[in-house]
Amino acid sequence: MGRTQRQRQRRNSQTTTTTPPDNALHVLYGQLHALGWRNETRLSALNFAQTGRGLCSKSKSFQAGDELIRLPASCLISIATLEADEGFKQLFNRDLFDKDARISFQALVACYLLYQGHLYESTNDSPWSAYLDTLPSSYTTPYFCAINELQCLPEALLERTVAQNRQIREYYQLLKALVGEQHCKCCGQRYCEDIWTLAAYKRAYFTVNTRSVYIDARQLKQTKSHFQLLINGSSNLALAPFLDLFNHSDSVQTTAVLYSKSQEYVLTLEASSKTVLKPYEQLYISYGALPNLKLITEYGFYLERNAHDYFEFSLQDIEQLIVHNKELATQNYHRNIFKFIREHNLMDQMFVHIQDGCSHNLRVVLHLIFKQQAYFPNVLNQIAFGDVEQFNDVQPELSYLLTYKMKEYQGFVDALRRLSQLTQSGTVALGYLIECLRYLRDFEQAHS
Numbered sequence: 001m002g003r004t005q006r007q008r009q010r011r012n013s014q015t016t017t018t019t020p021p022d023n024a025l026h027v028l029y030g031q032l033h034a035l036g037w038r039n040e041t042r043l044s045a046l047n048f049a050q051t052g053r054g055l056c057s058k059s060k061s062f063q064a065g066d067e068l069i070r071l072p073a074s075c076l077i078s079i080a081t082l083e084a085d086e087g088f089k090q091l092f093n094r095d096l097f098d099k100d101a102r103i104s105f106q107a108l109v110a111c112y113l114l115y116q117g118h119l120y121e122s123t124n125d126s127p128w129s130a131y132l133d134t135l136p137s138s139y140t141t142p143y144f145c146a147i148n149e150l151q152c153l154p155e156a157l158l159e160r161t162v163a164q165n166r167q168i169r170e171y172y173q174l175l176k177a178l179v180g181e182q183h184c185k186c187c188g189q190r191y192c193e194d195i196w197t198l199a200a201y202k203r204a205y206f207t208v209n210t211r212s213v214y215i216d217a218r219q220l221k222q223t224k225s226h227f228q229l230l231i232n233g234s235s236n237l238a239l240a241p242f243l244d245l246f247n248h249s250d251s252v253q254t255t256a257v258l259y260s261k262s263q264e265y266v267l268t269l270e271a272s273s274k275t276v277l278k279p280y281e282q283l284y285i286s287y288g289a290l291p292n293l294k295l296i297t298e299y300g301f302y303l304e305r306n307a308h309d310y311f312e313f314s315l316q317d318i319e320q321l322i323v324h325n326k327e328l329a330t331q332n333y334h335r336n337i338f339k340f341i342r343e344h345n346l347m348d349q350m351f352v353h354i355q356d357g358c359s360h361n362l363r364v365v366l367h368l369i370f371k372q373q374a375y376f377p378n379v380l381n382q383i384a385f386g387d388v389e390q391f392n393d394v395q396p397e398l399s400y401l402l403t404y405k406m407k408e409y410q411g412f413v414d415a416l417r418r419l420s421q422l423t424q425s426g427t428v429a430l431g432y433l434i435e436c437l438r439y440l441r442d443f444e445q446a447h448s
């Protein structure tokens with residue numbers, strides 16, 4: 001395919017769909033085969049009604065204990081890949097590395113994707129061209145919501161989105177300072193100014209966020225350490241072409257191991273709610289025991305009736321409840337109580353869980369605020385860390401809190417529905433809020 005045709009195809013895919021064309025996968029297949037992948041489990045990509053693109057085997061059945069995929073480490077984009085890429089390394093002058101201005105490995109891999117993407121565009125000569133063609137052109141995390149949609153989202157989503165934005169911009173500035181002034185040898189443009197735009201960097205960052213897998217990087221055969229002083233934290237992640245087409249399910253358990261001897265990355269199905277997965281059934285992996293808030297903010301989707309879900313409250317939620325509830329608003333609340341709660345981090349882990357009920361910290365906090373008069377720290381200490389039976393008296397306040405939260409979330413749902421159109425991120429966020437409402441209603445029914 002020529003460059004113009006490729007660009008046209010990419011433009012079309014951006015306006016109509018986030019799923020790249022099928023032939024990109026065939027080319028990827030060929031490239032991975034050349035790198036030694038044998039596809040022993042006969043995996044194929046298909047579009048599934050529930051999840052969009054995912055993986056199945058057209059000929060093989062699976063059960064617990066079976067291997068799902070075995071990919072040579074040479075197929076991964078890992079720290080070893082970056083360390084072996086002389087062109088990429090040349091962009092980073094080690095003399096400019098500053099121990100107080102490091103970046104995460106995820107941020108560097110995002111930069112590598114941009115580097116390879118530009119090579120592909122300008123010279124048609126990237127070893128990762130087929131992989132780049134299989135990547136979605138957009139992501140559905142709330143981060144990519146339009147401004148009028150963001151205004152309809154709860155604080156819990158917004159605060160994570162704002163933190164992501166701060167982090168991404170910080171890394172982009174650091175990369176710009178390190179690399180930005182340099183010119184591309186092929187086209188003469190400057191990297192961070194003309195080639196790596198902030199918008200492209202944001203997309204690349206979420207490519208890594210939504211698709212990378214955990215690897216134990218110590219198992220990789222790798223000798224050079226050009227980037228060691230630039231990276232903070234570990235390099236224990238990689239992009240895994242084709243393997244990254246597995247969708248997530250809360251009803252399977254999987255393990256991933258990088259074997260140092262064979263240099264193969266192997267995913268195994270450890271447990272599944274179905275005894276046998278037949279040919280053409282979608283094969284899922286587990287991204288972890290993740291609640292919906294994490295799934296939507298990091299991966300851009302949520303699961304209905306997610307087995308790992310819970311609903312978290314903040315201290316501000318309780319403060320807002322007091323302001324809005326006529327009965328509670330008439331009482332006095334000593335500021336020492338809120339200070340005590342904050343100092344002892346009792347506001348962490350305040351959640352409700354359908355099966356397990358109200359979390360211990362939420363009970364303690366409701367009890368301290370609403371159920372007794374003490375406000376001297378030593379007395380609060382005795383109560384908070386005393387007999388747990390005493391915290392069972394907070395049912396009315398918990399009901400108020402649930403009702404307040406449901407009303408608030410219903411308001412967000414209505415506001416999103418009133419918008420004339422929604423982006424894909426907005427649509428996913430709306431579905432997520434509706435799922436939160438269902439969860440809270442079910443909780444109330446089960447525990448009232």
Ligand SMILES: C[S@@+](CC[C@H](N)C(=O)[O-])C[C@H]1O[C@@H](n2cnc3c(N)ncnc32)[C@H](O)[C@@H]1O
Nearest residue numbers: 051053054210211244245246247248299300301
């Ligand atoms: C590693 S990729 C999986 C393959 C992806 N569906 C694709 O076509 O490229 C992770 C992304 O897939 C989607 N995804 C994963 N599991 C999902 C699920 N159970 N339901 C809906 N979307 C899911 C989310 O968009 C997520 O960010």
